[in-house]
Amino acid sequence: MELLRGVHNLRSAAGAGCVATIGNFDGVHRGHQQILQRVQQQATTLGLRSLVMLFEPQPAEFFRPDQAPPRLMSLRDKARTLAAQGVDQLYCAGFDEAFRSQSAAAFVADLLVDGLGCRYLVVGDDFRFGAGREGDFAYLQRAGEQWGFGVEDTPTCELDGRRVSSTWVREALAAGDLALAERLLGRRYAISGRVRHGDKIGRTLGVPTANLLLRRPPALTGVYAVTVNGPGLKQHPGVASVGTRPTVDGRDWRLEVHLLDYQGDLYGRHLDVTFCHYLRPELKFDTLPALTAAMQQDFVHARAWFAAAGLSS
Known part of the structure; x- marks a missing residue:
């Protein structure tokens, strides 16, 4: 797996285009794995590379450094786990004041289109982006029609009637319930x-x-x-x-x-x-x-x- 950092020369590294997904992917739990599986399927169908874009630091650590939840894994472990899932490229975006304040339109045009050369985007059902979290799935659909990339969201991954999430994994680990954590993580x-x-x-x-x-x-x-x-x-x-x-x-x-x-x-x-x-x-x-x-x-x-x-x- 290729690790990409910095916006400069990003397009040349991304090559002819990619099938991408975006998120924290903290823990790479079963919900994340469901998204990654769909990314891999589309990448194979379109003959493109699969790419995961994540943030460093994670947004909660930027906004509330003293109150951010514990990480489930380090960046190194996250990269190793994503590589094991078959991801071709990992783009680590620096989350700072400039990144936080960019508009949803700039995020799409400058990063997804000009930077990553995104041809298809798979997101979770709760994905938001841009200053003030103005961008959502409906916004991405309209942007995709404008810029020529496909967009799909993935259904919620549930276990025992509850949405699988990094928060739930943390709760299980904090309670010493390793069996539940294993069910949520798949390992x-x-x-x-x-x-x-x-x-x-x-x-x-x-x-x-x-x-x-x-x-x-x-x-x-x-x-x-x-x-x-x-x-x-x-x-x-x-x-x-x-x-x-x-x-x-x-x-x-x-x-x-x-x-x-x-x-x-x-x-x-x-x-x-x-x-x-x-x-x-x-x-x-x-x-x-x-x-x-x-x-x-x-x-x-x-x-x-x-x-x-x-x-x-």
């Missing part, structure tokens, strides 16, 4: 990142952990049975704690993973941590020995879950 929830040097408190407690620094507050917190993939690792069982480590300092958000029955140096490796089973909430303990005892119990419970699930631990 287990995962976070990836590069292992960094920490303060090595876990090592002093006899429980070494791989420390992944989280740049934003996560969509879930607590202690989980996880599997880890990365260089030299495949579905390796472990126990992960996501939070601010209230017993130690309670400051930065971190994902710390202890790999069960593992010996080796993980520093600098990029790991994918998949959340399999919720064990308990993150707690503040009065002493480090109390924390260590709780961690040992976490390992016992995780091993029991892995055994019941038919996975080695």
